[in-house]
Amino acid sequence: MSLGFTPQVEVYGANAGLINARLIDWERVDAAGIESDRLHLTVDMTGLEGLPTFGGNIGIRVGYKESGLVDRGEYVVTRRTPHLFPPRMLIVATAAPFKVADETEFKARRSASYGPTTLGAIFRQLTTRHGFSPRISPELDALEVPHLDQSNETDMAFLTRIARQYDGVAKPVNELYVLARRGQLKSLSGKTVAPVTLSVTTNNSPGDASFINASVDEDARVKFKGCKTVWWDGASGKECIVETGSAPFEKVPQRHPDEAQAKAAGEGRLRKLQREALKVRIDAPGNPAFEAEGLVVLDGSWPSYMAGSWSIDRVTESGSRQQSYRAVIEASLPVG
Structure with missing residues (x-):
């Protein structure tokens, strides 16, 4: 699908008119792990006497004029940080439901x-x-x-x-x-995420709108191929060890109450070791199809040591009035 070349962004919800008219730049983080998705907006405060209030959620749509905008979700404003010079305000919002009024004691x-x-x-x-x-x-x-x-x-x-x-x-x-x-082909909204294929253009050079850069990180330390988890056998009064994978083993210090939990924890830890053995960081033109928990496929235009499928752990997309829509993708090897 052709994305177009004219970046666009549109904020909706609380104080959307003011934000859209004064937006300087924006950044959105879509993370696959425990981190809450975040939205940062920088707004010009020139001539404003008071701080805008946010009584409801705000959302953002991003994309290109030629191919249309894609809704990136709603967020709750958690922080406003005004600056004297230059006169601007940073708005931070999160997808997690952190509110001052915590009726269900979510934070208790x-x-x-x-x-x-x-x-x-x-x-x-x-x-x-x-x-x-x-x-x-x-x-x-x-x-x-x-x-x-x-x-x-x-x-x-x-x-x-x-x-x-x-x-x-x-x-x-x-x-x-x-x-x-982790690493399943599901977004956190429960919908299936289609793989996105990336190609390196023939004249790939900095300054070009389609410029792509990438780096691969391989841990130079000894790779563990298995792990040992510990559980407590109350009947015999001793610790027991469950081995998952093969040597060399990493010993997980946490002790589990039974063999089943130790085995499940060992399998989870081994998946993480395998998944994080190799990581890639990609700086590419923005694409609303990039989603944490999805796949990015680097095709035959890439070097052999980068080409293939990667599981997206984190996407940081950003844009401003001066710069085009860009995305930084952090991905690791898919497992399972």
Whole structure:
């Protein structure tokens, strides 16, 4: 699909008229991990006497005049930072539902015990009480949990910690709360993300609107091909070790209450080791089709050591009145 060459951006929602008329530049971060998606807007404050207020959500549409704009979602304004000189204001907004009024005590710390149950049951219990609509992948939904402790943690921190054990994503997006494997071909809104193919032009040079640059990061340290996780056998009164993968092993210090959880945590850790063995960073023209949790395919125009499919971990797209619409893609090897 042809994208066009005239970048456009449009803010909607609270104070959209003022922002669109005075927008200097913008940046949007779409992350696949525990980080909340963020939106940064820089607005010209020349001649304004007071600070604009934001009583509702703001959203942003980006794209090109020739191919149209794509809605990138709604955000809640969490911070305003005005500057005296030059007269401008930075607006920071997040997709996570952090509000001053916390009726469901989303930010309250709790201690609780769960089990025997499943990971899906715990996830639904904690997310629905805060008004979210839960979305969980089937393979994580059915995981058995004999016992699990939440110790002086917010529900969000607890879900994040548990998801991380399985190399998963636990993340609020508007009214949804998603729990899924890292690197799956799903966006956090639950829709399938189509792979995006990137080609390097024949005359690829800085200053050209279609210029692409990239770098590959390979950790020079010894690569672990497996991991050892520990669980406590109460009957025998000793620690037991579960080996996942093959030597050399990385030993995970956390001790698990039973063999099943140790095994699941080991499998999750091995997935992460495999996925992060090689990473690529790509600076390319902006494309609304770039999505965290999707795939970017570097075709035959790329060097052999870069070509192939990469799982997108993070997309940072930005633009301004002076510069074209650009995107920085951070991606790792897809697993599974």
